[in-house]
Amino acid sequence: MKKLAVIATLASLGAPAFADDIYGTWRTIADDNGNSGHIQVGPCGSKICGVLVNSFDSNGKAFKSENQGRKLIWNMVNKGGGTYGGGKVYSPDRDKTYSGKLVLSGNSLNVKGCVLGVCRSGGTWARVK
Numbered sequence: 001m002k003k004l005a006v007i008a009t010l011a012s013l014g015a016p017a018f019a020d021d022i023y024g025t026w027r028t029i030a031d032d033n034g035n036s037g038h039i040q041v042g043p044c045g046s047k048i049c050g051v052l053v054n055s056f057d058s059n060g061k062a063f064k065s066e067n068q069g070r071k072l073i074w075n076m077v078n079k080g081g082g083t084y085g086g087g088k089v090y091s092p093d094r095d096k097t098y099s100g101k102l103v104l105s106g107n108s109l110n111v112k113g114c115v116l117g118v119c120r121s122g123g124t125w126a127r128v129k
Contacts, residue, residue, distance in 0.1 A: 020078055022048060022104050028111075029123030031093035034058030037065070038128055039072055048076040048084060052092075067092045076102060089113040089122060 026039045038054040050073030055065035076087035082104040089100035089111060098113025098120065111122030 020048060021082075022078070022084060022102065022109065025053070025128040026050070026109055026125040027128050028125050030058065031091070033093050035065070035093070037067075039125070041073065044071075044074060047074070047087065048078070049074045050076075065092075073100060073102070076100065091120070091122065094120075 020043075023042050024040075026041060028036045028039060030036050034057065036056045037052050039050040040053045041048060041050040043049075049071050052065065052067050052070055052072050055063055055068055057063055070090070070092075072090045072092070074088055076084045079085050084102040084104070085100065087100050089098045090096070091098065091113070096115060098115045101112045101114075103110040103112075107127035109125040109127070111125060113120055113122060
């Protein structure tokens, strides 16, 4: 009876928030300007978002970008099987927002986006942590 009371109490508190496999910090590939960044991916309400937290120049030296703190990924949904979609991806080097698709494979994240039928690869990002 005690076990049932504990289970009922825990259930009344709501389900715990489980971390999605995509959550963490990802290193982007170099953009058209040679810059790369660290994107912190995590929950954003019921969706998945990614925020630029660090920027690096073509020599790997950290610098303060005007886009730091900006959401570069938003409204993504886990579609299952390591695929995420339904959201947007912003590319600072092109100042464009794309309909995004992310494919997670271990510590690699393949990023793609399309706008008006033109698709662009954002490359494969590597997990930092």
